[in-house]
Amino acid sequence: MRTVRIHSWGGPEVLRLEERPPEVPGPGEVRLRIRAIGLNRTEATLRSGRLPARPPLPSKIGFEAAGEIDALGTGVTGFAVGERVAVIPAFNAARYALYGEQSLAPARSLVRIPDSVRDEETLPTAEYVINRLNDYDLSHLLLMGTNTDVTGSPLEHLAGDGMFAHFRKLYQGTLIANVEMDARRAERLIADDLADMIAFGRPYIANPDLVERLQSGAPLNDIDWPTVYASGPAGYTDYPVLARAAA
Numbered sequence: 026m027r028t029v030r031i032h033s034w035g036g037p038e039v040l041r042l043e044e045r046p047p048e049v050p051g052p053g054e055v056r057l058r059i060r061a062i063g064l065n066r067t068e069a070t071l072r073s074g075r076l077p078a079r080p081p082l083p084s085k086i087g088f089e090a091a092g093e094i095d096a097l098g099t100g101v102t103g104f105a106v107g108e109r110v111a112v113i114p115a116f117n118a119a120r121y122a123l124y125g126e127q128s129l130a131p132a133r134s135l136v137r138i139p140d141s142v143r144d145e146e147t148l149p150t151a152e153y154v155i156n157r158l159n160d161y162d163l164s165h166l167l168l169m170g171t172n173t174d175v176t177g178s179p180l181e182h183l184a185g186d187g188m189f190a191h192f193r194k195l196y197q198g199t200l201i202a203n204v205e206m207d208a209r210r211a212e213r214l215i216a217d218d219l220a221d222m223i224a225f226g227r228p229y230i231a232n233p234d235l236v237e238r239l240q241s242g243a244p245l246n247d248i249d250w251p252t253v254y255a256s257g258p259a260g261y262t263d264y265p266v267l268a269r270a271a272a
């Protein structure tokens with residue numbers, strides 16, 4: 026079976042497609058025939074060597090997948106061979122070979138996929154979940170916009186602000202928009218009533234005085250990736266604030 030492994034740290038070019046023998050599920054594990062995988066920041070962090078605890082190389086990789094159970098390890102109850110399941114990522118991203126045609130997965134991380142949901146129905150599943158969230162008295166829904174190229178895919182209309190336009194109609198509570206925001210985009214999303222609030226991630230890491238910078242229209246520091254998750258003060262206490270940057 027074909028699987029992806031990494032032999033060195035780096036960009037997507039270090040992902041290698043390899044032929045490997047199928048693995049036998051251990052206690053509490055199942056083997057899956059993978060139908061779809063999710064791409065998550067966690068694997069990008071692993072692949073680039075930025076995880077605090079680097080696994081030995083070559084390393085497996087994969088965090089999210091959907092597939093069909095094709096073998097059960099000892100002690101697994103409640104699941105059967107042939108069932109369609111999704112994997113909830115609750116383990117180390119190097120532990121299982123979910124980027125592959127077949128992979129082991131811990132049974133404790135599986136959820137059954139209802140018959141009414143087909144493997145390719147990514148958007149209807151998200152729409153269903155977000156609709157159901159209306160039944161709960163939640164403080165907010167934080168919606169992450171797409172920052173991948175969805176051109177030519179069935180999700181093309183979710184590019185840019187499309188994600189917020191699409192789900193704003195479905196969710197009745199407070200909606201927080203996130204991913205690659207700046208002051209102008211934030212103000213536009215609020216003015217167009219596509220979000221109630223805006224969340225910033227990387228700008229907060231890189232700008233201890235983010236609020237003042239946004240208020241005054243000052244330029245933002247970029248995140249310094251080599252210091253993210255690193256030990257020592259660099260990347261935690263040394264991003265310049267405006268007054269010091271100007272001095």
Ligand SMILES: Cc1cc2nc3c(=O)[nH]c(=O)nc-3n(C[C@H](O)[C@H](O)[C@H](O)COP(=O)(O)O)c2cc1C
Pocket residue numbers: 169203204205206224225226227228253254
């Ligand atoms: C170094 C780093 C660590 C993060 N850790 C978490 C986390 O533990 N939990 C979480 O929900 N999001 C986490 N995020 C995601 C951010 O909250 C945010 O959703 C993401 O950075 C996109 O927003 P941005 O474009 O403003 O950075 C992390 C992001 C970065 C860059």
